[in-house]
Amino acid sequence: MRVLVSGMGGELGSRVAMLLEDEPWVGSLEGIGVDPPRRRLRRTVFHRIVAHEHDRIVSEITRFNPHLLVHIAVWEPHARAAPKAARELTDDAATSILGAAAECRALESIVVRSGLEVYGRPRHSVTRPNEDVVPTPTSEYGHTLLDIEQTATAIGDRIGVSVGTLRLASVLGPHVPSAIGRLLRMPSVPFSAVADPPFAVIHQHDAAEAFVAAAHRRLAQPLNIVAPGAITAYQAIRRGHRIPVPIVGPQWAIARAAAFLAGAPVADHVQEMLQRGRLGDNSRAAEVLGFAPTTTTSDVIDQLYRWPSVIHTPAREAVA
Template identity: 60%
Template sequence: DARASAGHARQFTVDATTSFIGAAAECPSLESIVVRSGIEVYGRHQGSLTRPDETTPVRPSSEYGHMLARLESAARDAGRMVGVPVTALRLAPVLGPHVPSPLGRLLRHPVVPFSLLADPPFTVVEDSDAARAFVAAAERRLDQPVNVVAPGAITGLQALRRGKRIPLPLVGPEWVLARAVSHLMGAPMPDHVMEVMHRGRLADGSAAADLLGVAPSISTAAVIDLLYAWPGIVRVTRPVEAVA
């Protein structure tokens, strides 16, 4: 959730991957493996495809992307060892009212940076659409990756205008300073989130409907609108009992 350092997050991911996949591989009734990956595995290198599909080589350019690529590799190795199919769901950044998301936290700040020179588009996916993809993947038992992204795209500036946030235009080195300030404000900006705002992040999700039988129905713009509609504070009131 971006509140751990990159080193701790990497170690937590390695430990969790080893524990969960190792335990699953020892289960005699195991029929398939579905892992949560992300479109960050494609990377945003110079010359990278703008909208990669599932046949695009994995070439991550962020620490989170590398962690996801290692997770996919570990799952494939376990699947081959026990002879079960492995589905890697490569999700766009997931946003939902109860989903810890560094991108969501950043976009909800009153002042949010965006790339002045490019303002590239990105996509997301709503948490309920992502959940349906997991259920479908478990039923289909595919042995391949599947991109799961919401229809459409949006730029950073467009998202901020929809949320009535104050846009802070940045160029080049200013992003390093913005990342430090964002951390101090309580919304850490890991490198994969900075990539989204600075270089964009899209993927071709057209195969999902055929492969999974379902596809995200909530558009990227609608997911962003929902992000800004969620209350910042949920107050829980206690019933007051009358005392005679």
């Protein structure tokens, strides 16, 4: 199988490529990304292409003519880019990469990255939605992810290939850019004093394993990928020995401004998670993929606080 991975320059995309290299069913493996891969890859051919370079993307993809596309090129707001730039980069990548793949005669299957944010958290919504719940996003990031799902599905229907969607919980792991991860590592962290609802996350390694399993099984439906267990913001803050700052109503505007100045901007989907929670029923993933995440939400949070911060070392003195 010729496999193409978009977003290979990110931490998640690099790990997916590393795992795919060891799969016996994978033949040629190529990737596209804005940044170079974060890991040493042995037999992968990587193309460093900016998301808006449509002609170059189309040229490389149609030349490779993949059997399988794993589309991970998604920018979370305030993770690696500001919200407006994140939306533009994600839309440009989806339009160019998915559109180019649709012109490939050998294409058989598409697996795309999405997130639990597509379900939204409107009033009276299901607390732990499964894949049968109709997506009703209530954040900018949720709308972006739903647009990707709809674009991929439309292309799949038009050219007759299967489309699988992995709706990931917030991905955390060493060196993973994450808006919620950056916020939780601040010395003082805001939380909702009114509700403090639970949320779940997913470790980057489990997320990467899910993509490999979905690619191998030629996934043709949406699946939630969520770590076992749940945690509230206050519990997470206390586990990290941070200072909890209770927030009520209009105080969130002040908290967001303070977090922005401190270097941890709070995107609307992160505030939604802190105020309304974000869980997902992932029982179907085990049935369909034969895969279940092994790292619990609490363990992921504990690892978050064990990751070392930047350590500044003085320059060596010149020696005559």
